[in-house]
Amino acid sequence: SAAEKDGHDWFMRKEIYEQPQAVADALLGRRTPSGALQLDEMRLSEQELRDVDKIIVIACGTAFYAGLVAKYAIEHWCRIPVEVELAHEFRYRDPILTANTLVVAISQSGETADTLQAIRHARVQGSRVLAICNTNGSTIPRESDAVIYTHAGPEIGVASTKGFITQLVASYLLGLYLAQVRGTMFGDEITAVVNDLEEMPAHLQTLIDRKDEIYALAAELKDARSVLFLGRHAGYPVALEGALKLKELAYIHAEGFAAGELKHGPIALIEEGLPVFCVVPPRGRDQLHDKMISAIQEIRARGARTLLLVEEDDPAVASYADSVIPLPRVPVLLQPLVAVVPLQLFACELASLLGHDVDQPRNLAKSVTVE
């Protein structure tokens, strides 16, 4: 009923709007009085965490993209090699697992059969399993050695939104906790990132307050036959997620690419008027931002309609943008948290304008409990 949806037409829309609160809840109680990070359902000893020499993140769907972001953060902060794999591919390829491998299973529902089979396989091989999960007492956390609950609250819309964003938060917390235990970051560096995370609810609210601009864009593009998404570094998984949302909700052909890969194939798809969302990395000491700008110039020269998700007041982009979607200024590793929101709003609105059932897209299930 409308009451259950707080007066919104779709649970998904309501759940997108709940993200500032979901992120705040996901961060609640994670610091001790002395300021150190604590993860109460961690259950793995500090020694076990110090012994970890490889992490394999396994997940399906949107949760897999959260895993891709986790790789960028954990490798950078902890210097532990991280592989990310779709659970169904992992399970049947004879993966190399030892007692020092930490398998991180990301699953909103905690019931996805592919992910469950994968963690059972990992445990039989002697690896430790940590679940990042939104559903208390579900099967995957029950069968894991440790769990970080995401505290997003129940998610009804089949397409994950607040589930995803809190999976990102939990992944960052895991990375920071490992860095704390293993000593790969100083305490004040960890605190600085946690402080940045604590500013996220306000940033997310700013993005949601600007929803009408995104809804207008959805109305303009509702007859598009294909939409592309480009990103690089931590923005690459965001591009994949933006495309997935559009496919599953609006039934429009959509693909996400790593911007650096353009010249190796995808640029052949560019034609006059093709909408391309580009997640522009924040300006920084690295060259990510400038390299993205040159990719944008390349596609624009070939007629693409460029929709740039870019931090506000970036003077470099204006001349290459058909539309600018301003993002709050945040560090590159945390940018997925803010960059995904306009893409969620876009897919939700566009699907709704096309008359589709946003909460129950055709052929999809909230939780896939068969392999």
Ligand code: G6P
């Ligand atoms: C289904 C849902 C997706 C979800 C995926 C993984 O395919 O439609 O929205 O991302 O399962 O679900 P999980 O509960 O394991 O995160």
